Amino acid sequence: xxxxxxxxxxxxxxxxxxxxxxxxxxxxxxxxxxxxxxxxxxxxxxxxxxxxxxxxxxxxxxxxxxxxxxxxxxxxxxxxxxxxxxxxxxxxxxxxxxxxxxxxxxxxxxxxxxxxxxxxxxxxxxxxxxxxxxxxxxxxxxxxxxxxxxxxxxxxxxxxxxxxxxxxxxxxxxxxxxxxxxxxxxxxxxxxxxxxxxxxxxxxxxxxxxxxxxxxxxxxxxxxxxxxxxxxxxxxxxxxx
Numbered sequence: 640x641x642x643x644x645x646x647x648x649x650x651x652x653x654x655x656x657x658x659x660x661x662x663x664x665x666x667x668x669x670x671x672x673x674x675x676x677x678x679x680x681x682x683x684x685x686x687x688x689x690x691x692x693x694x695x696x697x698x699x700x701x702x703x704x705x706x707x708x709x710x711x712x713x714x715x716x717x718x719x720x721x722x723x724x725x726x727x728x729x730x731x732x733x734x735x736x737x738x739x740x741x742x743x744x745x746x747x748x749x750x751x752x753x754x755x756x757x758x759x760x761x762x763x764x765x766x767x768x769x770x771x772x773x774x775x776x777x778x779x780x781x782x783x784x785x786x787x788x789x790x791x792x793x794x795x796x797x798x799x800x801x802x803x804x805x806x807x808x809x810x811x812x813x814x815x816x817x818x819x820x821x822x823x824x825x826x827x828x829x830x831x832x833x834x835x836x837x838x839x840x841x842x843x844x845x846x847x848x849x850x851x852x853x854x855x856x857x858x859x860x861x862x863x864x865x866x867x868x869x870x871x872x873x874x875x876x877x878x879x880x
Contacts, residue, residue: 640670640837640840640880641671642671642672642719642835642836643673643822643825644672644675644781644834645675645737645774645823645825645834647676647679647723648703648806648825659710659711662825663710663714665828666716666832669714670824671728672720673716673719674716675718675719675735675737675848676708676719677739678703678722680700680723680724680752681723681752681753683751695747696715700722704718706727715783717773720739722741723750724755724802725733725808726755726760726774726784728756728782733780733781734783734784735772735774735781735791736773736847737771737772737773737793738760738764739848739849740769740846740849742845751845757784757788757789758788768849768853769839770791770818770853771789771791772792772817773791773792773793773802773812774795774796774824775807776793776811776859777803777807777811790818790852791818791852792808792812792817793821794820794861795820795822795834795859796807796821797833797834798824798825799831800827801854803865819856819859820828821836821858821861822835822837823835831865831869834861835860837857838851838857
């Protein structure tokens with residue numbers, strides 16, 4: 640099963656501009672079998688979601704997932720529930736981790752909106768059987784986490800708006816015996832997609848996916864040469880504006 644591990648939708652991540660239909664069409668056209676929808680758990684919850692109570696915000700987050708899942712299933716694309724969580728750092732520098740293996744009840748019981756350090760999030764992940772990996776650990780302007788408190792990290796992130804320094808991220812994973820992950824970090828309709836992993840076809844639930852990733856190094860979808868080319872094209876286009 641060809642799986643995208645890092646994808647956002649505009650209805651729940653305000654930094655994204657892709658509709659559910661665009662997500663489905665993009666990934667189906669590129670031969671993906673499944674995606675993990677990893678919308679943000681950060682300040683959007685407090686300021687961007689059209690609800691007041693924490694429970695209502697969880698419901699909004701989950702409903703947006705179910706909305707995409709229903710449409711995608713009709714087109715033969717599986718959607719797993721995930722999230723990208725901002726953690727608290729002493730330096731105040733931005734830091735994010737991706738998680739999978741949870742459900743609505745977990746979010747009801749665990750308020751992750753600017754409440755967790757990396758260490759605390761890792762403790763919660765282990766207590767609940769979640770797989771936790773750092774997003775773009777070598778991205779310029781972000782803080783790399785302590786490898787002792789994560790299961791894996793993105794060795795490859797192909798979001799062309801950012802300097803992700805994937806070779807250093809890969810070395811970081813190798814040096815610290817972390818599960819290497821690959822994700823497109825999909826936000827925009829014009830964004831090239833050429834990342835992800837392969838998982839067994841019989842994985843049907845988020846718990847099964849988390850358990851697989853906790854125990855196995857998946858085969859990665861990586862194209863570092865294209866990543867460099869797309870980044871250079873983007874920088875050039877920005878200079879010409």
